[in-house]
Amino acid sequence: MTWNKPLPQPTPTSAPYWEGLKAHEVRIQQCDQGHWVFFPRIHCPVCASRELAWRKISGEGTLYTFTVARIPTMPEFTDEMPQILAVVKFDEGPHINTTIVGADPATLKVGQRVRPVFDDRPGTATLLRYTPVESAHPGVIDDAADAKVMPAAETVPAVAVRKIDIKNIDAVRALVSDSFSAWSPELAVTQELINEFAALSGDDYWIHTDPERSRKESPFGGTIAHGMLIQVLLGRLRIPQDYEITGFNNMVNYGSDRLRFPVPVPAGCRIHARSRVKSVEQVKSGVKLMMEINVHVVGQDDRPCAINDMIIMYM
């Protein structure tokens, strides 16, 4: 996975902190009067001493406060949705900005004990994340651990399936519902996938295919997938249905009444989909069934990135 997010650029003053994290240790400064200093500085902000030494600390502390961001703070963080942003108070006193991993946001409590998690994935730097002390989350996140949280859409969750005959129009009409199905498995929208679609479709506009320029000039902070790609990927997002239509000779995609892409899908994030039957209409040539299919960026369950009111004609 490519790291498309802002990375720390250590300064001569702060370098020992980042070197410590690479070694999976938390090192912060302490002045000769015993005051702990964070973030790294050239003086003690309490007593102005210039005599600072780097000390290894446990990194453990308490959750000073947190928030669950339901809209990505920057588009390139969409793959982490929802973001659990937190401030941790080291046992030594200073505060640090971080994110919480390996915890259900609903169970977090201000004041609870947390321990450090060293995130090696960015490659050039190790980031310091936190998890509740009692969490089973590993103390290190590396590329291998990352692979586990980025599944491909292969397996469909097993659900009990009812068979519904298309000629039983009342039974088909009974499928119309305001509530959506369960989610499909998740699929990662990689830059490679976007590039392949650009080559295939001929749409190689830079906001899709040029990460460097997009980082500088695009309002999305990086490349985004083509809306049409997301719509095409529906074929790979197998949405679990608790029914199966039977008794027809032919089934065709009749087109869409509505196709919208309300939310950008940045490269590198995961998507999943769900659907509902929106309407059923008996026409001369058969039955027109309209499915509302919504694709969402994982973690943004309140806002779809693609909406497709797709009409299937059963004949």
Added chain:
Amino acid sequence: MGLSGQAALVGAAQYRPEKYSTAPQMFHLEQVADLTVRALADAGLELAEVDGLIVPAPQFHEATMFVPAMAGEYLGVALNYAEVVDLGGASSVAMAWRAAAAIEMGMCNTVVCAIPQRMAPFAPDEDMSEFMRASRYGGHSTRYGAPEAELDLPYGHMAQNTGYALIAQRYAATYDYDPAALARIAVAQRFNACHNPEAIFHGQPITVEDVLASRMVAEPLRVLEIVMPVAGGGAMVITRADRTRSIRHRAVKIIGCGEHVQSKSPTYAQDMLATPIGPASRRAFEMSGFKPADMHMAQIYDCYTITVLLTLEDAGFCPKGEGMRFLREHDLTFKGNFPMNTHGGQLSFGQAGLAGGMSQVIEAMQQIQGRAGERQLARHDLAYVSGTGGVMSEQGALILQGA
């Protein structure tokens, strides 16, 4: 020590808040000139009388250096006092007291404070990348060596929403937190905006239920508790109180001020809930000789509902931790027993960037002058005005009194 009320707000002008997409584009120099000329006409003063100018440095389109000289030259005035103020949403309050202090010191006679916040047009071949970068990262520095670039951005700690949400969550864990009480702020201000034809949300009333059902942005903050950025801008004129016989409206004396800057990021504040508006307001009240209970109105910087709550507590309108009860027990509309943000506040009037807070100063001035139209208060001689920049980083307070 302090101000003695020798300087007064006498006139102002502001652009009606508009969506960026439909607002006119103007160079910032043109906006400063346009707003200044209109504010002077409002006051009844001549351009040649201006000898002080305060403008914002950040986000000034045509230059990042020598901005007051360039703007003064464009206006056609010679300046005895020229300054930039870089205090975010606290800038307007900060400009007002600086102008008053300069006048009381005898440095100058008439000061214009102007903040242009409409977009400037881009040159056909202009490189957009710097602009895109600035607009994406807002008030966050992404430059090498800035602590936030190094220690916040890699974790996605970014922009104001989550910063204020972190403060709100800490408040919730420490004191009583009642989303319905906080929603009353947004609802009352929307009511006020429905009596202000200039407000961006004029004619769109909301209920507590609407606020509580609105989209969650960063827990516990919902979208109707958060300002909408708009294009706009404002200017105000401050002059010597003894020269005000020639002016058109009642002089509004600046009798108290305070300012406190605590940290850039609330993360590094020792106590996230002890906000800078506390020391700033205490100084302002002490200087004025009045107490919070003496005020006839409060125009409180409201980028978020939680900002208002913390200001009410730390400025001394209610004891710490009892803000929710205060909100439940008061009617915050212009018809109520605690008139607050009578123009609709930034939540419902609209937040025009750094000029957002100036709408609060201007509303206080117009209320004291008796020019607030349908929403005019019966008691309108004393006003408390606050400004907030960053994430509770830099705050200021003014006490204004009608002459």
